[in-house]
Amino acid sequence: MLDIADELDRWAGQGRDFAVATVVAVGGSAPRQPGAALAVDREGTAIGSVSGGCVEGAVYELCRQALEDGATRVERFGYSDEDAFAVGLTCGGVIDILVTPVRSGDPARPVLAAALATAAAGGAAALARVTDGPAELLGRALLVRPDGADEGGPGATGGDAYGGGRGDVYEGGRGDAYEGGFGGHPELDRTAAAEARALLDQGRTGTLTIGAEGSRCGRPLTLLVESSVPPPRMIVFGAIDFAAALVRAGKFLGYHVTVCDARPVFATAARFPEADELVVEWPHRYLAATAVDARTVLCVLTHDAKFDVPLLEAALRLPVAYVGAMGSRRTHLQRNERLREAGVTELELARLHSPIGLDLGARTPEETALSIAAEIVAVRRGGSGAPLTGAHTPIHHPGGQPPAGRIGSVA
Structure with missing residues (x-):
């Protein structure tokens, strides 16, 4: 339900009566995870989604019914091989839906x-x-x-x-x-x-x-x-053209994006209008002074040893979700040697995603940003990064890190 909180908060503030249907359990290849919601008000206005379209009509009617009778109920929807016209999930999954009336006077x-x-x-x-x-x-x-x-x-x-x-x-x-x-x-x-x-x-x-x-x-x-x-944090170190594209990708994924560079001529609002924060500071000093957590992703795009080594030495010892560094394979090998000389262990080095991103054949800043964003999602969700065509792995991975939005998920 909290995934559509902005609109529902407006409805509640206006005194509207509404009913909300929330996914509470899933099985198989269900399209939405627990917490996904659809809400309907007295006028029949609907927002949100619980299935990506498969059972929205039936859930809509359950919400209308809850508005009338005030009853809370749980309904299960699955796929029916026997009746092709039955309401169910064509993907073959099963979802349980909690339908709750939210009317004036409801407890x-x-x-x-x-x-x-x-x-x-x-x-x-x-x-x-x-x-x-x-x-x-x-x-x-x-x-x-x-x-x-x-x-x-x-x-x-x-x-x-x-x-x-x-x-x-x-x-x-x-x-x-x-x-x-x-x-x-x-x-x-x-x-x-x-x-x-x-x-x-x-x-x-x-x-x-x-x-x-x-x-x-x-x-x-x-x-x-x-x-x-x-929102979780994405910190991009290095105010270069690739960083500008990555900022846009990070915002699209729901991150609070900070760009940090020691050079004030590059870390400007004109170059990064979509960044939430711009910081002019040596990267390793900023990282030592700022707050990070288990959802934070760190993207090091400076590919300059005087910035990279002290920054990565600190970053690889922090409990963050992802640390990636840009550079050629030669740069990667040389950087690893410098990190070893600085005392970084092999176990810590194993956390480093370098060269950063998935192999998409990317060339432009936008393509490179897509490559990096795809790797972040794969790490967060436990994906392999391999094409789904011909694969036999699950399309929706239940595990992995929390997603980069308001609502997290766990199996």
């Missing part, structure tokens, strides 16, 4: 509205919803933030309801020591919040199963946890 509306507002503003939060378990809990929602700041909704304590020391506030509508929850066993909210935070810390979206009483045993209860996180 879930306050927490869903808070989650949408946070995601639309680019904030970090995890929205957990019950997708399988006791009927009375189906669709119940709980919102977990990294800290207690900027809480919306009446009754929020602003402190940690469970003594965890992080200032977390859980929103949902119970009016307990925190704002909301699932309304089941007292330990359920605490366990769900802890599990949701673990996914939020990784920027991931996925399902998890816990006991309805909050333990790992007892009656099973399944939650969909959607994580909203700020």
